[in-house]
Amino acid sequence: MNIAFTKMQGLGNDFMVIDAIHQQVEFEASKIREWSNRHFGIGFDQLLVVENATQENVDFRYRIFNADGSEVQQCGNGARCFARFVYDKGLTDKTEITVETASGIIVLYIEDSGWVRVNMGAPNFEPASLPFLATEKSEEYALNVLGETLLIGAVSMGNPHAVLPVDDIRTAPVDKFGAAVESHPSFPERVNVGFAQKVDNTHIKLRVYERGAAETLACGTGACAAMVVLRHWQQVGDEVTVSLPGGDLKIQWDGNESSPVWMSGPAVTVFEGEILV
Secondary structure, three states, rough: EEEEEEEEEEOOEEEEEEEOOOOOOOOOOHHHHHHHHOOOOOOOOOEEEEEEEOOOOEEEEEEEOOOOOOEEOOHOOOOOOOOHHHHOOOOOOEEEOOOEOOOOEEEEEEEEOOOOOEEEOOEEEOHOOOOOOOOOOOOOOOEEOOOEEEEEEEEEEEEEEEEEEEHHHHHHOHHHHHHHHOOOOOOOOOEEEEEEEEEEEEEEEEEEEEEEEEEOOOOOHHHHHHHHHHOOOOOOEEEEEEEEOEEEEEEEEEOOOOOEEEEEEEOOEEEEEEEEE
């Protein structure tokens, strides 16, 4: 049986996207790992799946699998690609698309410019939301990693993030600390790790070591997490450009913990294909 798919990318964060409404697919972890292999498969950071919604007043269900086959709750760059996919494929003619994810409802807006704006929901700083094993909620945590003490911010953007401030993104210790923080015992379900350099009140440079995918060219939820942590620390304003290796995202948040985070950025189709299953 052949399965149709679309290869997409958002700032170099690349995806295999499958319409599971009009074709039947079993998403086994071993099969996803085969597809994600960049030498023997299609190659991608995440697999995105479009399914029928299970709730009223929702347009679609959005599922995300990492390259290692694990299913995760949220992916910001993927959400933009998801919106472009369902619109460009004619699965909807709406430019305001309501989507259910494993972490809740999100709303996607296709803008006249072709960019996609995403209401990512409110950030959650409660340690249990990540989960993160901390005795109490705090703006900053000390984490012992490889014999060193790192000061981090921790927040859930529908998926877990640890944010480490760095002086220079070019020399940030991503290789040294990325995997170690991702699998730290304090994060029992692992964590995405952002290395964030404040440039000024409106600009952050960021590299992200993603849970289950290692360092990627871009991470939408990671950009949101970096902005809200630095905003929480009163280091940036309400609207920030986050520069990742793959390009820039616009992130907006007013600092109120009940307010949603807004992310805007591009989503691009690379090619269409079929794979034998």
